[in-house]
Amino acid sequence: MQQQLTNLSDKELISRARRQNDREAEGVLMERYSHLLVAVTMPQLHKDSSLDPSTIFPVLLQRLSASLKTQTIYKASEWILHIQKGFLGKPEKNTPFYPSREVRDLLHIENLVDKATNNVIDSNELMLRLEQAMDRLHDEEKTLLKQFYLENKSFADLSAITGQPRDKVRAQLKSAKGKLAKLFMNQGYVK
Amino acid sequence: MLSNNKHKNDKVLKIFSSIRCLNKDQFPRYMDGRLTDIEKHLVEQHLADCDLCYNALLALEKEDDQDKYQDLTYKLQRFVRNSIQPVSHVQKVAQYTRKEKAKEHLLLYFWLLAFIGLGIGSVYVLEGHIRNQPPPVRYVAAVTPSREPSAAETSTPAPAATPPVVTPVNNTQPEVSTPNPIQLPDAPLATTTATTTTPGSVPVDSAAIKKAAALKAQQRKATADSLARIRRAQMLQNQQDSVRREAEKAKEAEKNKKEKEEEEKKSQKQENTTETNPEPAKKETPPPAALNSDEYLYKAAMGFQQQGNYGEAIDRYRKLESVSSGRYQEMARYQIAVCYRSKGQMGKARRMFREVVRMDGAMKNSAQLALDAM
CATH class of the missing domain: 1.10.10.10 (Winged helix-like DNA-binding domain superfamily/Winged helix DNA-binding domain)
Incomplete structure (x- = not known):
């Protein structure tokens, strides 16, 4: 199943995660962008030593998961960057994503x-x-x-x-x- | 020129070709310059559009500790797998159980509906069966008409008792048949009382019900048998009556003949003694004799006709027709027509009726009416 899902496009994975509440599809999508998420978050981790990667990433993933089910996503990369920036900039505020x-x-x-x-x-x-x-x-x-x-x-x-x-x-x-x-x-x- | 143009045109579409985000291995290779020209160009095309990848590239280029990046990425991927897979497994199990439950529910509803449908159907069929079944009151109704023929039987012997010419065999048969219909009404009554008393004293028992059913069947059989016997007895009685009548008529005819002979003898004596007015006496006597014989023949034929033996009746009527003349001939012809009609031979019947009409006698009107009705 995992192998089959990895070949699917972002759009298909998002629709599966939404319509069928498929957690596996959601996991494949997160895994696909995990290295980019880490790379993008690294400068903040260096800047602020109080940030713990073991707590930040799970929370970030949760936020992404929550927004995945409610918001319109055209490009996954744009959406992930928006959520990541919003989370690290204002962690207390849940900034909604609107595709440009x-x-x-x-x-x-x-x-x-x-x-x-x-x-x-x-x-x-x-x-x-x-x-x-x-x-x-x-x-x-x-x-x-x-x-x-x-x-x-x-x-x-x-x-x-x-x-x-x-x-x-x-x-x-x-x-x-x-x-x-x-x-x-x-x-x-x-x- | 054309091909060059086409080549250029093709490349224009490249501007908007969709390229996936860079994977984990592509970043270090791009940074180290280990990608092929085409690959590098594709990566840069994507980097021109994708902010996430470009930001990641910038961050990685600035990052000194590449191992930390690799470690964090590995950890995050493992976390994602660990957190999502069990959940997905639980989800699958839940989905499966939900499906199974739904199936079971559907099956349950199906069987429930099927049983309800069957129940309603069986009730409907039972009601129909009960409606069509003769009600128990009919036992009495079935018995009462049997009494009527028995009464008729009992009444018939009275006229039969007056004439002395009754064969002993015929007399015994109605006697044997009569007690049965009289006894039969008592039997069902007794059984009905038995059936009515049993539920009060003894609780509902299948054996008792079976017995009651058997008794009822027996009663039905008995009533049917009695009815058949009564019918048979009636038929026999009718035959006896006709035979008796014939015998009576024959006797009467014999008596008449004897009287005539005596009268003739007397007249001859008288002639011998005194030869005064012999003709009127002679004229008076023969017509009644002829009439009597005609009447006897006519009645005998009528008897056969009443019994339903039309062939025999027709033969008799024909004889009468050939023998007699006048009124009895006409009547005989009319009756032959009636017999043919009841036999279903309409052509012959019509012909006979026409003949009757042609005879222009007393039966003309009735023959004409019968012809019109046919």
């Missing part, structure tokens, strides 16, 4: 691309629309996206070209992709 509009748009386009892979007509239409959306971007953003996604340049290469640190390059890439997604989504209204 950008993430929802991104997920929508990702699903469209996934579906279009087997359909030539759909994929051609999608490509055309994406190119149209790309044309509306600023030149800097367009070149950055083209260099990163179409020319397969790494963060290090881009930072060397632009002369900016990796964090900034990554942030620029993220914002450019977000804009592209927004433009793509709003194309229907522009037409």
